[in-house]
Every structure is written in C-alpha cells, then in structure tokens.
Amino acid sequence: xxxxxRGEEMCLAQLFLQSGSAYDCISELGxxxxxxFRDLNPSVNAFQRKYVNEIKKCEExxxxxxxxxxxxxxxxxxxxxxxxxxxxxLPKHVMTIMEQLQRLEVELxxxxxxxxxxxxxxxxxxxxxxxxxxxxxxxxxxxxxxPLQVQYEEFPxxxxxxxxxxxxxxxxxxxxxxxxxxxxxxxxxxxxxMLWRVCKGYTILSYAEIDExxxxxxxxxxxxxxxxxxxxxxxxxxxxxxxxxDCYHCHLYPYPSSNEERNDVVEGLRTxxxxxxxxxxxxxxxxxxxxxxxxxxxxxxxxxxxxxKAIYYxxxxxxxxxxxxxxxxxxxxxxxxIPMLRRAxxxxxxxxxxxxxxxxxxxxxxxxxxxxxxxxxxxxGFQNIVDAYGVGTYREVNPAPFTxxxxxxxxxxxxxxxxxxxxxxxFAFWMVLYENDRKLKNTRNEIWNTFFxxxxxxxxxxxxxxxxxxxxxxxxxxxxxxxxxxWSVKAMYxxxxxxxxxxxxxxxPNVTGVFRGPYPLxxxxxxxxxxxxxxxxxxxxxxxxVILGVIHMSFGVVLSTYNxxxxxxxxxxxxxxxxELLFLLCLFGYxxxxxxxxxxxxxxxxxxxxxxxxxxxINMFLMQGDAVQPLYPGQTGLQVFLVVIAVFSVPVLLxxxxxxxxxxxxxxxxxxxxxxxxxxxxxxxxEVYLMRAHDMEEGNxxxxxxxxxxxxxxxxxxxxxxxxQAIHTIEFCLGCISNxxxxxxxxxxxxAHAQLSEVLWAMVMRIGLRMDTTLGVFFLVPxxxxxxxxxxxxxxxxxxxxxxxxxxxxxxxEFQNKFYSGxxxxxxxxxxxxxxxxxxxxxxx
Amino acid sequence: MPSLLFCGPKxxxxxxxxxxxxxxxxxxxxIFFSAKSAVxxxxxxxxxxxxxxxxxxxxxxxxxxxxxxxxxxxxAAIYVAVGAVSLCQVRLNKRQEYMVT
Numbered sequence: 001x002x003x004x005x006r007g008e009e010m011c012l013a014q015l016f017l018q019s020g021s022a023y024d025c026i027s028e029l030g031x032x033x034x035x036x037f038r039d040l041n042p043s044v045n046a047f048q049r050k051y052v053n054e055i056k057k058c059e060e061x062x063x064x065x066x067x068x069x070x071x072x073x074x075x076x077x078x079x080x081x082x083x084x085x086x087x088x089x090l091p092k093h094v095m096t097i098m099e100q101l102q103r104l105e106v107e108l109x110x111x112x113x114x115x116x117x118x119x120x121x122x123x124x125x126x127x128x129x130x131x132x133x134x135x136x137x138x139x140x141x142x143x144x145x146x147p148l149q150v151q152y153e154e155f156p157x158x159x160x161x162x163x164x165x166x167x168x169x170x171x172x173x174x175x176x177x178x179x180x181x182x183x184x185x186x187x188x189x190x191x192x193x194m195l196w197r198v199c200k201g202y203t204i205l206s207y208a209e210i211d212e213x214x215x216x217x218x219x220x221x222x223x224x225x226x227x228x229x230x231x232x233x234x235x236x237x238x239x240x241x242x243x244x245x246d247c248y249h250c251h252l253y254p255y256p257s258s259n260e261e262r263n264d265v266v267e268g269l270r271t272x273x274x275x276x277x278x279x280x281x282x283x284x285x286x287x288x289x290x291x292x293x294x295x296x297x298x299x300x301x302x303x304x305x306x307x308x309k310a311i312y313y314x315x316x317x318x319x320x321x322x323x324x325x326x327x328x329x330x331x332x333x334x335x336x337x338i339p340m341l342r343r344a345x346x347x348x349x350x351x352x353x354x355x356x357x358x359x360x361x362x363x364x365x366x367x368x369x370x371x372x373x374x375x376x377x378x379x380x381g382f383q384n385i386v387d388a389y390g391v392g393t394y395r396e397v398n399p400a401p402f403t404x405x406x407x408x409x410x411x412x413x414x415x416x417x418x419x420x421x422x423x424x425x426x427f428a429f430w431m432v433l434y435e436n437d438r439k440l441k442n443t444r445n446e447i448w449n450t451f452f453x454x455x456x457x458x459x460x461x462x463x464x465x466x467x468x469x470x471x472x473x474x475x476x477x478x479x480x481x482x483x484x485x486x487w488s489v490k491a492m493y494x495x496x497x498x499x500x501x502x503x504x505x506x507x508x509p510n511v512t513g514v515f516r517g518p519y520p521l522x523x524x525x526x527x528x529x530x531x532x533x534x535x536x537x538x539x540x541x542x543x544x545x546v547i548l549g550v551i552h553m554s555f556g557v558v559l560s561t562y563n564x565x566x567x568x569x570x571x572x573x574x575x576x577x578x579x580e581l582l583f584l585l586c587l588f589g590y591x592x593x594x595x596x597x598x599x600x601x602x603x604x605x606x607x608x609x610x611x612x613x614x615x616x617x618i619n620m621f622l623m624q625g626d627a628v629q630p631l632y633p634g635q636t637g638l639q640v641f642l643v644v645i646a647v648f649s650v651p652v653l654l655x656x657x658x659x660x661x662x663x664x665x666x667x668x669x670x671x672x673x674x675x676x677x678x679x680x681x682x683x684x685x686x687e688v689y690l691m692r693a694h695d696m697e698e699g700n701x702x703x704x705x706x707x708x709x710x711x712x713x714x715x716x717x718x719x720x721x722x723x724x725q726a727i728h729t730i731e732f733c734l735g736c737i738s739n740x741x742x743x744x745x746x747x748x749x750x751x752a753h754a755q756l757s758e759v760l761w762a763m764v765m766r767i768g769l770r771m772d773t774t775l776g777v778f779f780l781v782p783x784x785x786x787x788x789x790x791x792x793x794x795x796x797x798x799x800x801x802x803x804x805x806x807x808x809x810x811x812x813x814e815f816q817n818k819f820y821s822g823x824x825x826x827x828x829x830x831x832x833x834x835x836x837x838x839x840x841x842x843x844x845x
Numbered sequence: 846m847p848s849l850l851f852c853g854p855k856x857x858x859x860x861x862x863x864x865x866x867x868x869x870x871x872x873x874x875x876i877f878f879s880a881k882s883a884v885x886x887x888x889x890x891x892x893x894x895x896x897x898x899x900x901x902x903x904x905x906x907x908x909x910x911x912x913x914x915x916x917x918x919x920x921a922a923i924y925v926a927v928g929a930v931s932l933c934q935v936r937l938n939k940r941q942e943y944m945v946t
Contacts, residue, residue, distance in 0.1 A: 423866070476870075478884050478885065479884050481882065481883075481884065525884060528884050529883065529884065529886070762887075765888070766887065766888050769874075769888040769889075769890075770890040771890070771916075772890040772909075772912065776916060777919045778923075780871075780916055780917070780920040781923050781924065781927075784867050784870075784871065784920065785863055785867070788863050788867065789863075
C-alpha cells in the first residue's frame with residue numbers, strides 16, 4: 001500500500017473494554033505493539049488516577065528488585081542468559097510474586113546484618129590478638145632499654161626482665177595502671193602530643209605499628225593501625241587518659257596483668273577467632289546460595305513487573321464509563337491493522353473468560369494523526385536519517401525511498417576511492433553478517449551502536465564508493481590501468497633527443513597517434529602522472545557537481561507534485577510547481593545544457609576557441625549577447641527568451657496563489673449567499689438535507705489536512721497567505737542560486753580526499769618502498785602498519801564522517817526544502833518491547 | 846609453560862585485520878611492481894645517475910623495479926607470519942574467556 005512512499009493511513013478508534021477483561025486486552029495489545037493510546041484524562045493529577053495503588057505496588061516491587069540486583073551484582077554472580085519473554089502476570093498472581101520478593105528482601109537483610117556483626121566481632125578479636133602480641137614485645141624491650149628512659153629511675157624494679165609486679169607497686173603506694181589499645185596510624189602523633197601536654201610525664205606511651213592492614217569497619221578500607229600501651233601513675237591521670245583515648249576513637253582492650261593471664265587470653269582468642277571464621281564462611285556461603293537462587297528468576301520478575309506497570313499506566317489513560325461498566329480508550333490505529341486489533345481484543349476477552357466481548361469502533365476526527373512508516377532492517381537506517389530532520393506530515397511524500405540511492409551516491413562522489421571503498425564495504429559486510437550476534441547487538445558503547453544501526457547505510461556507501469573509485473580511477477591515490485591508456489608518448493616524440501633535455505613532456509592530442517580514443521570506464525590512468533592533473537580534474541568535477549545538483553533539485557521540485565495532487569490542491573500545480581520548475585530549469589537547466597553542449601561540440605581541434613561558459617552565463621543576465629562569440633547560432637535569442645520566462649515566473653509564483661485563493665473565497669462568498677437564499681426559500685427538509693449531504697460529501701473528499709474553503713471561509717487571511725507566499729518565493733529564488741553553488745561541495749570534498757590520500761602515500765608508503773638497503777624490507781613492515789592505521793583513522797573515519805555529514809546536509813537542505821515540510825509527529829505504539837528498563841539504564845542488567 | 850598470551854582480544858583482532866590487509870595489498874603491490882607499472886615510478890628509488898649511465902636504457906630502472914617488488918613480497922610474507930601469531934593470540938584469548946566463565 002505504498003507505505004514507504006507516503007506512510008500508513010491512520011484512523012482514530014474507540015475501544016470499549018469490559019472491566020473484567022481490560023487488563024488482558026491491554027496485555028495483548030502491548031505484546032503486539034499495534035496502537036498508540038491517547039490520554040483521556042489529561043487534567044487529572046497522577047495521584048488521583050484510578051489505578052494509582054496498583055502502580056505504587058509495582059514500584060515497591062521494583063524497589064525490591066533493584067535491591068536484589070545490586071546485591072547480586074556485588075556478589076559477582078552472573079545472570080543467566082535472558083531469552084525469555086514472560087507475559088504480564090494476572091492480578092491474582094501478583095500477590096505471590098510480591099510475597100516472594102518481600103520474603104527474599106527480609107531474608108537478605110537479616111543475613112547481611114548478621115554477616116556484618118560477625119565481621120565486626122572478628123575485627124575486634126584480631127585487634128586484641130595483635131595488641132597482646134605487640135605489647136608483650138614492649139614489656140620485654142623496655143626492660144632491656146632502661147638506661148635511655150629517664151622516667152624509669154622511679155621504678156627501679158623494672159630493671160628486672162619480665163613483668164610488672166603489682167605487689168611491688170603497691171608497696172610504693174602508687175597505683176600503676178595500664179591502658180592498651182589500637183589507634184589509627186594517622187592519629188598517633190597528635191595523640192602522643194596531647195598525652196604529654198595533659199599528663200606531663202605521669203604517663204609512658206609506647207607504641208608500635210601493626211604490619212598488616214586491618215579493615216576499618218566504618219569505611220571498609222584497609223587502614224594501618226598502631227598498638228599503644230600507656231602506663232600511668234595515679235587515678236586522676238587515669239581518668240584523663242581515658243577521656244583522651246575516647247576523643248581519639250581508640251579501641252581499648254583490657255591489659256593482662258601477668259604472663260599466665262596473657263597466655264590464657266591469647267589461647268582463648270585464638271579459638272574464638274577460628275570459630276568466627278568458620279561461622280563467617282558458612283554465612284557467606286548461605287548468602288551466596290540465596291542470591292544464586294534469586295538470580296534465576298529475577299529477570300523474569302523484572303520483565304513481568306515492567307509489563308504490569310505499563311498496563312496500569314495505560315489503564316489510567318482510559319476513561320471509565322460508569323453506566324456501561326466498561327473502560328473506553330481512544331487509540332490511533334493504522335487502518336490496515338484494524339482486523340488484527342479486533343482479533344487481539346477477542347483473544348484478551350477469551351483469556352479473561354468474559355462473557356461480553358470488548359470491541360473496537362472507528363470514529364471520525366479532524367485531528368492530524370501521527371505518521372507511521374513501516375520499515376524493515378534495511379530501510380530503517382535511511383528512514384532514521386530522514387526523521388532526524390523532521391518526521392513527515394501525515395500522508396506526505398517520504399523522501400526516504402529515494403534517499404536509499406541518492407545518499408550513498410552523493411557520499412561516494414565526495415569519497416571516491418576504490419581502495420577505501422573496499423575497506424568500508426568489507427567492514428559493513430562483516431557487521432551485516434554478524435548482525436544477529438548478541439554480543440554485537442547489546443553493547444553499551446554509544447558510538448559502536450550508532451555505527452551498528454547504520455550498517456546497511458555504510459554498506460551502500462562502500463559499494464557506491466567502489467563504483468565512483470573506478471570512475472575517478474583512484475585506488476589509494478594510484479590509478480589502475482585496466483584497459484590500457486588511450487595516450488601514447490611514442491607518437492608524440494619520434495626523436496629521443498627531445499625527451500632527454502626536458503623535465504616535462506607535453507602530449508598534444510592534436511598530433512596524430514597521441515590520443516587513441518577515450519578510456520572505456522573512468523578517467524585515463526595517464527592523468528595520474530600528469531602535472532596538470534588537478535586543472536583537468538577540477539574542471540570536470542565542478543561541472544559534474546553542478547549537473548548533479550540541478551538534477552537533484554529538479555527531482556525535489558517534481559516530487560512536490562505528488563503532494564499537490566494527493567492533497568487535492570490542483571491549483572498548486574499551476575501556480576507553484578510550474579513557475580518553480582520553469583525558474584529552475586530556464587536558468588540552471590540552461591547552464592547544464594551549455595555544459596553538455598561544450599563537452600559535445602568542442603574537441604581538441606578547436607579547444608582554443610572554446611568559450612567560457614561562466615562568461616556566457618553572466619552575459620545572459622546582462623543581455624549582452626553580442627560581446628562574445630556565440631556558442632551556437634540563435635543563442636542570443638534563446639537566452640533572452642529563457643530569461644524573460646524566468647523573470648515572469650517570479651511574480652506568478654509570488655502573487656498567483658494568494659490571488660487565486662482570495663478569488664476562490666470571496667467569489668464563492670457571493671455564491672454562498674445565493675445558496676443561502678435558496679436554503680431559506682426551500683423549506684423542504686428533504687432538499688436541505690440533500691444539500692447538506694452534498695456539502696458533507698464534498699467536505700469529506702478532502703483529506704484531513706486540507707482546509708476546504710467551506711469550513712474556513714471566515715479564517716482566510718489574505719495578508720497572512722500573501723506573506724507566506726512571499727517568503728516562499730524569496731526563499732526559492734535566492735535558494736536556487738545558493739543551493740546550486742552549495743553542490744560544489746561535491747567537488748571540494750572529493751578534491752580534499754584525493755589530495756589527502758596522495759599525501760599519505762607520498763609521506764608514508766613511499767618512504768618504505770624507496771628503501772634500497774638490504775634491511776629496507778624490514779622497514780617496510782612497520783611502515784605499512786603505520787600507513788594502514790593512518791588510512792583508517794584519517795581517510796576512512798574522519799573523511800568518511802565529513803562526507804557523510806555533507807551528503808546529509810545536501811539532502812536535508814537543498815533537496816528536502818523543495819517539497820518536504822516535516823512537521824509531523826511520529827507514531828509511537830504501546831509495545832512492551834519498546835519500553836525502556838530503568839535497570840538496564842543503571843547498568844544492573 | 847608461561848602464558849603465551851601477550852595481547853588482549855581487541856589488539857589481536859586488529860592484528861589479524863592489518864595482517865590480512867597487508868598480505869593482500871603488499872602482494873598486489875609486488876605484482877604491480879614486477880609488471881613495471883608506470884604509475885608507481887615515484888616509488889622506485891632511482892637517481893639521475895641510473896638514467897644517465899644506463900647501457901641499454903630501461904634495464905637499470907627495470908632491475909630497480911624488480912628489487913622493490915621482491916621487497917614487497919618479502920614484507921607480505923612477514924605479514925603472513927604476523928597474521929599467524931595474531932590468530933594464535935585470538936584463539937588463546939577465546940580459550941581463556943571460555944575457561945573463566
């Protein structure tokens with residue numbers, strides 16, 4: 001049904017859904033992705049809609065699922081392959097899912113909390129062990145180091161080796177106390193200074209660093225701690241020391257008073273630590289098992305909850321018809337899909353076991369429907385680049401089918417290199433062959449996704465570039481001599497002495513035997529060796545660009561006739577299309593004609609007298625036909641005629657349509673008054689009814705877009721219409737000139753590409769090839785690698801993107817502004833597969 | 846035996862692509878040089894002396910052409926070796942990926 005050319009025909013339909021089977025019907029529609037729902041309660045707040053409780057339940061379930069997924073990700077468990085596509089669960093099954101999720105959440109929460117507590121315990125015990133071990137060293141060491149410590153003179157009994165003796169101290173009447181514990185390494189110096197300032201010599205602090213890193217329970221990072229032992233003398237000092245320790249967040253542990261006690265404590269600690277390790281292991285294993293079991297079904301739950309939430313959201317958009325006990329939904333639906341829609345509703349009704357079926361009813365509307373253009377995997381890329389400029393107005397001509405060929409062609413004209421085209425085509429071909437590979441499809445890299453979506457575009461661009469590379473005879477900046485060159489040096493220089501003395505040889509095609517005929521396909525390879533290669537190619541490419549430009553633009557203007565005819569605005573054909581086409585062809589079409597004429601009718605023999613087309617073109621406007629030699633007889637007269645036509649088409653374009661429309665509405669105004677009299681006179685209902693039917697028939701034969709004169713007579717604003725047409729005229733006429741010049745970018749980019757390619761070869765590859773030393777061959781290997789990398793990065797990626805962009809611009813601006821308005825809305829059907837998943841966005845799935 | 850794997854999967858894939866391209870392109874260059882193509886004259890390392898002091902005119906240049914073409918063929922052979930190494934790396938990478946998961 002010409003869907004790609006114009007877009008599907010859409011209609012507005014009303015669905016009457018029985019309240020029992022509404023959920024199932026919408027589930028069916030979501031699976032199919034047929035229709036777009038309209039919001040029938042736009043003024044209602046999100047919190048006042050009917051199904052807001054169900055949506056809250058869904059969000060609660062999503063929250064739990066998010067928590068589950070995060071835990072699963074933290075435990076590094078991989079989710080199983082997800083090929084399943086479960087349907088939305090019925091409301092009665094939702095409770096089971098909800099229960100399971102809540103149970104899992106509670107269980108996980110408990111187990112995690114237990115694990116944390118156990119870990120904290122383990123840390124404390126480990127610290128205590130370290131402390132005991134290190135302070136034992138303190139005591140033994142201090143005994144050996146006594147001459148260095150001034151304070152120890154007051155405790156002479158410390159000269160003995162082992163441990164403090166409480167009894168001896170009590171003899172002195174002094175109460176010696178010990179505080180031991182752990183502190184962060186970064187705080188130890190400040191701690192020491194604070195102690196000295198506060199206690200002034202009544203304390204002794206010894207400390208040593210623990211070798212291994214212990215995990216800090218608050219932050220979870222490994223930190224270095226220091227074990228310290230404070231011995232103080234006096235009770236009040238003890239209080240102060242304790243306060244300071246609190247301040248610095250030390251972990252304090254009881255200091256054993258004798259060796260036996262110390263050994264006991266150490267033994268006890270060791271057993272406890274071992275036990276804790278075992279328990280911790282078991283807990284972690286259990287946690288992992290729970291998570292693995294959850295991970296098997298978490299993906300199914302995610303999909304089910306997503307679908308359920310979507311269905312309730314759609315149900316909220318419907319209006320509830322209380323009298324009929326059914327829900328009414330308004331949808332946009334393609335006319336061809338109405339039978340499928342009916343079947344879906346029947347299926348939904350059957351599944352829910354409803355006695356009364358739901359049904360669909362078309363309603364007429366004056367709103368503009370959204371645009372739907374059905375595409376397959378090949379055409380979707382091209383449709384996307386057209387839609388990026390603007391989605392087509394309803395039932396307007398779609399430029400995409402033409403873009404499938406013109407876009408790669410214009411790209412190839414700018415890219416034109418056989419070797420690069422082959423590489424691009426091979427790359428695209430690889431992507432196309434592996435397009436069903438899941439790893440390629442589901443990567444999260446944005447840039448790769450862009451390339452992958454456009455794989456067919458790139459394939460076409462590559463294939464067309466191979467063709468233009470053959471025409472330009474350019475393969476990695478070298479020409480291929482497939483058929484044998486048409487130029488012969490031997491025929492030009494019979495005497496070898498002529499050649500010896502000259503740096504540059506001239507081959508004159510007028511000399512017999514030098515030019516043996518044109519090369520069968522493309523540009524002769526001898527031009528690769530010529531010094532005036534660019535002069536020749538520039539002239540050729542510029543003229544080719546102008547020719548292609550004028551053809552492309554004329555094609556655009558011709559396409560607008562499709563729109564004029566379809567929307568029944570035949571007057572546009574004569575008042576807009578014809579002047580536009582005449583203006584374009586009389587001026588720029590004539591330029592193209594002159595180019596072809598000069599190519600065909602001037603040869604090497606009279607090339608010196610060949611006139612400059614540009615001069616002739618300018619003289620055409622200045623009406624100075626006699627200043628230069630004419631190209632052909634009768635040229636002056638023809639040119640004057642063409643200029644006159646072009647100049648006259650401008651006011652026709654400017655004034656024709658507004659005046660015609662004005663006449664149409666005001667002229668028929670008189671007619672209508674006459675008809676009104678007829679209506680008043682003819683009281684017979686039948687005749688009025690017949691006339692009204694006649695009016696309605698006429699009204700309906702226009703499409704939704706056209707404003708038929710009957711309805712909008714009062715709204716026809718001459719000034720508005722005239723201004724609109726004036727803008728269009730100026731835009732078109734000035735645009736013709738600027739757009740034709742704009743197509744010269746085809747020449748500019750192809751020149752840039754050829755020159756870049758040549759420079760790369762001369763600066764990289766030639767160095768490798770010219771090495772004539774014996775080791776030169778090994779130099780060629782890395783040089784080629786460098787050449788390959790630079791070719792891909794500069795010539796393929798950079799130039800390719802540049803040519804892509806310019807070809808796109810030529811389509812969007814120069815081609816499409818001749819006929820395309822692009823003010824439509826895209827049809828976005830309600831489909832589960834198109835819904836985004838918040839978990840995927842977070843990277844959890 | 847220590848692991849023979851020294852590059853990741855992407856680097857190995859690049860290696861294979863460049864090797865295949867190198868083999869094809871250098872082989873074709875070698876063929877074109879040995880066919881004494883005029884378009885490639887700038888890439889042949891000749892000097893003015895070669896042309897002036899030539900006994901039978903094109904033979905010096907022709908021998909230079911042949912030299913360059915042999916260079917190209919040798920380089921193509923080296924790229925075959927590089928390609929083989931890259932292929933091994935790709936296989937080792939696949940095996941390692943298979944074993945880990």
